[in-house]
Amino acid sequence: MVRATGDNPEQPVPAGGGGSASELVRLRDGSSVAVRPASARDEPALESFLSGLCLEARRLRFFTGGADIASAAHAVSATGPHRYGLIAHDEGGVLVGHATYVQLDRTRAEVGVEVADHLQGRGLGTILIERLATVAESRGITLFVAEVLPENHAMLSVFHDGFDARSTFHDGTDAVEFPTASWRLARERFGEGRRSDGRRRDEGQLEE
Ligand SMILES: CC(C)(COP(=O)(O)OP(=O)(O)OC[C@H]1O[C@@H](n2cnc3c(N)ncnc32)[C@H](O)[C@@H]1OP(=O)(O)O)[C@@H](O)C(=O)NCCC(=O)NCCS
Numbered sequence: 001m002v003r004a005t006g007d008n009p010e011q012p013v014p015a016g017g018g019g020s021a022s023e024l025v026r027l028r029d030g031s032s033v034a035v036r037p038a039s040a041r042d043e044p045a046l047e048s049f050l051s052g053l054c055l056e057a058r059r060l061r062f063f064t065g066g067a068d069i070a071s072a073a074h075a076v077s078a079t080g081p082h083r084y085g086l087i088a089h090d091e092g093g094v095l096v097g098h099a100t101y102v103q104l105d106r107t108r109a110e111v112g113v114e115v116a117d118h119l120q121g122r123g124l125g126t127i128l129i130e131r132l133a134t135v136a137e138s139r140g141i142t143l144f145v146a147e148v149l150p151e152n153h154a155m156l157s158v159f160h161d162g163f164d165a166r167s168t169f170h171d172g173t174d175a176v177e178f179p180t181a182s183w184r185l186a187r188e189r190f191g192e193g194r195r196s197d198g199r200r201r202d203e204g205q206l207e208e
Contacts (some may be wrong), residue, residue: 076112125155
């Protein structure tokens with residue numbers, strides 16, 4: 001059982017989080033992670049998490065394999081009124097996912113996400129973006145944007161399949177955007193108890 005540790009007063013409770021600062025969510029393989037708001041105290045754990053990502057994952061996230069991870073951890077763990085982050089812990093308390101947005105103007109924010117190599121493809125990236133979008137929407141942010149390398153098919157799939165994002169290729173990157181309200185689409189398509197085809201697990205299908 002993962003304990004809730006997020007108590008940063010700057011951070012609102014995620015919408016749909018049931019009023020708790022930490023929410024237990026189930027992944028596609030049946031395992032659970034706890035998702036909670038990030039705080040500046042997470043910087044050391046984030047540095048360790050980012051350092052542990054494979055070189056290719058770091059390249060896809062930071063657009064260079066030689067990113068200064070200490071600086072990146074400092075930047076992504078910063079708190080304030082115009083940014084918000086979520087952390088996912090596995091059942092052993094290890095940080096296995098992180099997502100953040102930084103507000104660009106009154107209605108737009110840039111979003112970024114990382115999932116531990118061994119947990120990719122189990123729905124965590126989608127869940128983190130979905131929860132982040134609920135918070136952003138409640139703060140008046142209507143559009144999420146992201147710069148994604150065109151070869152980053154996993155990230156583009158998450159945005160397109162879950163959130164009906166639109167992307168435009170420009171200057172070597174895909175500029176992605178989608179309404180924060182699209183978290184409802186992702187919840188409907190991939191929320192707990194649903195499969196990728198939108199049918200519920202109890203509609204005569206085998207458990208995965
Ligand atoms: C990109 C990244 C965050 C994706 O995270 P993830 O947890 O692997 O993504 P998900 O498991 O949510 O989604 C993967 C796929 O499963 C699908 N999916 C998600 N939840 C699902 C569910 N419940 N049932 C069926 N399919 C599901 C997604 O639509 C996506 O589609 P695809 O199979 O066509 O690729 C992860 O690969 C990563 O950390 N990469 C390195 C860092 C990086 O590139 N960050 C982004 C920089 S902008």
